[in-house]
Amino acid sequence: MKRGIDxxxxxxxxxxxxxxxxxxxxxxxxxxxxxxxxxxxxLIQLAGSFIELLTVSRPALISAAEKTTFSFGAFNQQFLSRRQGMSMLVFESTDAAADREEFIARGLPIYDKFYFERQARLPDGRQVPVAFSLVFATDPRMPQAAFFCCQQHAPQYFWKAEYQSHANTVENILEVIMVAESPDAFSGFFAKLQEPDSVVIEGSGLSVHTPRGIIKMITPAEAVRRYGVADLSDFPNSPFFLGFSMQTHDLGLVAEYLSKNRIPHERFNRLIRLHPKNAFGVMVEFQG
Known part of the structure; x- marks a missing residue:
């Protein structure tokens, strides 16, 4: 099954x-x-996808991972012990149990299905319960990058137009950028997460085309050439998420916000880029 970026x-x-x-x-x-x-x-809610800003707030509550149990808290706690940045990529799901069975059949390293509930505050101030089922999939060659599918059980409480409206006119996530020494070595993993025809080898890199957004995995040399990230010393030697790009209807408006708030950035013809050192360890791009 092909799964869009959630x-x-x-x-x-x-x-x-x-x-x-x-x-x-x-x-x-x-x-x-x-x-x-x-x-x-x-959260930053967009048109059918969102960005989750996450921190470890109560370390005493974090449980260790077990053989068949993925620990969301422990993974991100260990991630933060090294650096800030993008730690996980999540795909949409309408049936987490079916996703898990498919991953098992394809030979992916997977874990027990995970269900949880939490409280969410609506724009009018009311507190309501939201619930999710998660199915994690990892690759031992990528210890600093995790993937999972997320099924929502109360989308009517989760998605709210007031939260999806942004002054910068951003609506969608276009691309997620990963960096690895040998991107083609991971084509099989992504083909199992999506479908074989979703993965396209492009020179020294690869692209994974999902129903909502593209994942690009490139070499460190290509990251320097394409994005001008001259110093990768803060990033791990294993594959990692470098950043992501979003679509905006008004690039000039984004530039105004950046200039007004004195946020360092680069501007090209139809693109604005924030480097990881200026954006909490992740490269952020706006495309017009």
Whole structure:
């Protein structure tokens, strides 16, 4: 089955600072929410996908991973012990149990299905329960990158037009950029997460075409050439998420927010780029 991008997990030390930063970029953020296992988040809801700003808030509640149990909290806690940045890529799901069975049949390293509930605050201030079923899939060659499918059980409470409206006119996630020494070595993994015809080898890199957004995996040399990221020393030697790009209807408006708030950036013809050192460890692009 082909699965569109559901959301990105951006793991940071200070959630309030990060949420304020994204508001300076012209985004609307949801109120802070709390997971039962020791992490907190704020969301940036887009048109059918979202960005999850995440931090470890109560380390004592985080449980260790077990052989068949993936620990969301422990993974992100370990990630933060090394750096800030994008730690996870999530795909949409309408049936997490069926996704898990498909992954098992395809030989992916998977874990027990995980269900949880949390409280969400609506724009009118009411607190309501939202619930999710998650199915994690990992590759031992990518210890700093995790993937999972997310099925929502109360989408009527989750998605709200007030949270999806952004002053910078951003609506969609276009691309997620990963970096690896040998991208083609991971074509089989992505073909199992999606479908074989979703994966396209492009020179030294690869692209994974999903129903909502594209994943691109490129070499470190290509990352330097294409994105001007001259210093990769803060990133791991294993494959990692470098950043992501979004579509905006008004690139000039994005530039105004960046200039007004003195956020360092580069501007090209139809593109604005923030480098990881200026954006909590992740490269952020706006495409007009």
């Amino acid at each position: 959301h990105l997990v951006l793991c940071v030390n200070d959630l309030e600072d990060c949420a304020a930063f994204y508001r300076q970029l012209g985004f609307t953020t949801t109120p802070r929410a709390r997971h039962p296992w020791g992490t907190d988040n704020c």
